Amino acid sequence: MKLAIDSLSVARGERIVISDLTFAVDAGDALLLTGPNGAGKTTLMRAIAGFLAPRSGSIRLEGGDEDREIAEQCHYVGHLNGLKGSLSVAENLAFWARYLGRGGPDDESARVERALERLDLLALASIPAAYLSAGQKRRVGLARLIAAYRPVWLLDEPTSSLDAASSAIVASLIEEHAAAGGIVLAATHLPMGVATARELRLGAAAPSVTVGNGGDRRDSLSRVSGNPTTQNLSAQGGGESVRRADGCKSP
Numbered sequence: 001m002k003l004a005i006d007s008l009s010v011a012r013g014e015r016i017v018i019s020d021l022t023f024a025v026d027a028g029d030a031l032l033l034t035g036p037n038g039a040g041k042t043t044l045m046r047a048i049a050g051f052l053a054p055r056s057g058s059i060r061l062e063g064g065d066e067d068r069e070i071a072e073q074c075h076y077v078g079h080l081n082g083l084k085g086s087l088s089v090a091e092n093l094a095f096w097a098r099y100l101g102r103g104g105p106d107d108e109s110a111r112v113e114r115a116l117e118r119l120d121l122l123a124l125a126s127i128p129a130a131y132l133s134a135g136q137k138r139r140v141g142l143a144r145l146i147a148a149y150r151p152v153w154l155l156d157e158p159t160s161s162l163d164a165a166s167s168a169i170v171a172s173l174i175e176e177h178a179a180a181g182g183i184v185l186a187a188t189h190l191p192m193g194v195a196t197a198r199e200l201r202l203g204a205a206a207p208s209v210t211v212g213n214g215g216d217r218r219d220s221l222s223r224v225s226g227n228p229t230t231q232n233l234s235a236q237g238g239g240e241s242v243r244r245a246d247g248c249k250s251p
Contacts, residue, residue, distance in 0.1 A: 001027040001063035003048070003152060003183050008057035010040070010047045017043045020057070023200060027063070027151075030174050030184040030197040039203030041187035042078070045154040048185070049076040064151065074152040075100075079160070081141030085130030089121055089140050092129055093147045100148035115146035119169060134161040142170060145177075153177060155186040168193060 003025045010018040017040040025031050033041040046052045048059055050071030061070045083092050093115050097108045116122045119139045124132065129140060138161045145153060153174070159167040171193040174184050178196065186192065 001061065001151060001181065001183065003185075004058075004060045004062055005048075006058045006060070008044075008047070008059065009055045010043050010052055011055050012043060012052075016055070018047070018202075022057075025183050025185065027181045027183060028178050030178045030186065030194050032192060032194070032197050032199045033185060033187040033202060034189070034199055035202035041202055042156055044202070045076065045156055045185060045187060046078075048152075049074050049154050051076075061152065070152075073150055074154055075145050075148075075150040076154045076156075077141055077145070077158060078156045081137050082144070083129040083137060083140055086128060088126050088128055089132070090116065090125040092140060093143055096144040097147040100144065100150070102149075111147045115143040118146050118173065119143040120166070135163060135166060138162055139166055139169075142173075145173065151182050153182065153184045153186075155184065157188055158186055159188065159190065159192060 005024065006022050008018055008021045009016060017038075021044070033044065035041060043052065047054055048070070050069065059070060061073060064070070064073050082096070084095075087095070090112060093112045094108065097111050097115075101108060101111060116125055119142060121136075121139060121143060124136060124140075129137060132140065138158075142155075142158060155174075158170050162170065174186065174192070174194050175196065178184055184197075186194075186197075
């Protein structure tokens, strides 16, 4: 499976936010979207999720389910958590498992239980969502990634409001999903602790390819503009760049 973005341009109103952007993310990859505010991170993910129509270019999920739209194969977790305050944590997750997932009631119940466990929410299962802290609400919003399977995860600042322990849980979920053949795109302003993740920097003044969380080692594992072996690759249009980061530095 591969998510392929080809010559993509997206506008918000009359302003072109993304211009002629081309890159691809293979199954098993996690790609961090970084860059300053207004660079187009959220716009890009909302276009992939089907909420914004591209002005030009294409978005393809090669090797996906041909009977389902790309949006039906994506989880999009934006800045809002998608919770109903009067429902308990477990009831909110049961809704998402039923609405987004496939399978019978037993499968749904098992998926909800697993989601509660993975996001450390078992003790809060019966608490109405309205009573939760911001970080707890964020964990419930992210728990639908487990409650209903989708091969592509689009996560907009997923660790917002989370403490260090919860951020580490999110990083492990991303790594596990990628290791199982899934695809992850996550917009972030902070290091996420995902050692194998690549980085696509939007709005960069100059391209760079690095590996790790905060490292600056030049590497050849970028997949931008269809070329997986070229160093210092720039995504076409707007000065975007891709890098990987694992903290390694070249001598």
